[in-house]
Amino acid sequence: MNTSSKYMVDFKESALRTLEIEKQSLAHLATQIDDRFVKACALILNCQGRLVITGVGKSGHIGRKMAATFASTGTPSFFMHPGEAGHGDLGMLVAGDILIAISNSGKSDEIMMLMPLIKHLKVPLITITGNNLGTMPKYADVALTLGGLKEACPLGLAPTSSTTATLALGDALAVALLEARGFTSDDFARSHPAGALGKRLLLKVENLMAKENNIPKVFSDSSLGDALFEINTKRLGLTTIVDQNNILLGVFTDGDLRRLIEKNPTFDISTPISDLMSKSPLTILKDARAVDALEQLQSKKINHCIITNDCNQVIGILDMHLLMQAGIA
Structure with missing residues (x-):
């Protein structure tokens, strides 16, 4: 009509x-x-x-x-x-x-x-x-x-x-x-700090990451049971594994646990976490843009990245949930 x-x-x-x-x-x-x-x-x-x-x-x-x-x-x-x-x-x-x-x-x-x-x-x-x-x-x-x-x-x-x-x-x-x-896009963001685009371009990883006592962390001589307790306590879906100098050695995630259960339902929780951890986790420096961290997470199809300093010491954790809360994801 x-x-x-x-x-x-x-x-x-x-x-x-x-x-x-x-x-x-x-x-x-x-x-x-x-x-x-x-x-x-x-x-x-x-x-x-x-x-x-x-x-x-x-x-x-x-x-x-x-x-x-x-x-x-x-x-x-x-x-x-x-x-x-x-x-x-x-x-x-x-x-x-x-x-x-x-x-x-x-x-x-x-x-x-x-x-x-x-x-x-x-x-x-x-x-x-x-x-x-x-x-x-x-x-x-x-x-x-x-x-x-x-x-x-x-x-x-x-x-x-x-x-x-x-x-x-x-x-x-x-x-x-x-x-x-x-x-540049950074220049544009500085003119629009209150907008969604400004937030996406200006927010740094250090503004969003979980840090200090909120970082899930166990030492390399810890057991799988210790790692599971840390994951459950900090509720970020993973734990970092570090040495005595806080140097990152690896991570163990919820996904790693699921794969372990599928492979060996009768696993021993006293197994050293160093035998089970992923040794090449994604790491990002704290002054990186949050939107760049998001792109890396999405490209690798993972939910977490570890924030380290120039000495590879763990200083924070960033995950998709934190990015979503900030309106970045």
């Missing part, structure tokens, strides 16, 4: 037409990426201050998103409303900054009113406009253009294709600068 028929419009056809027009606008935008784009990137990359973005109406909304994207990818940036700038907020803009001004028409009165002051501050100006016929590009150090796009709005009035293209152009600038700066 076509539920849109009673509304005298085919909603699906309208949506597909809109997306097709906006897809074409992005394809056309690609033809506008030339030496001007390169110059804009170089200006921003060498900026000693902040990247300030301004725009009115829908351009302002896009500008706010662009500023947020730049700021989270290594380019200090904020949005300045041009109307408020004319009433004192222009003090946010100082020598050493760069200004990106957005206006599809290139004739925004609010932005044009600021031009004499912007030139007085000698702040480099990058404009983003539909074409270079407006007034704003004439003041620009770099005049980026969208290429005179057709709006998806059938009236040709509501900013649609132009805002999509502006947003995409802002993303292209941000990504190019991200790559030029060598911006």
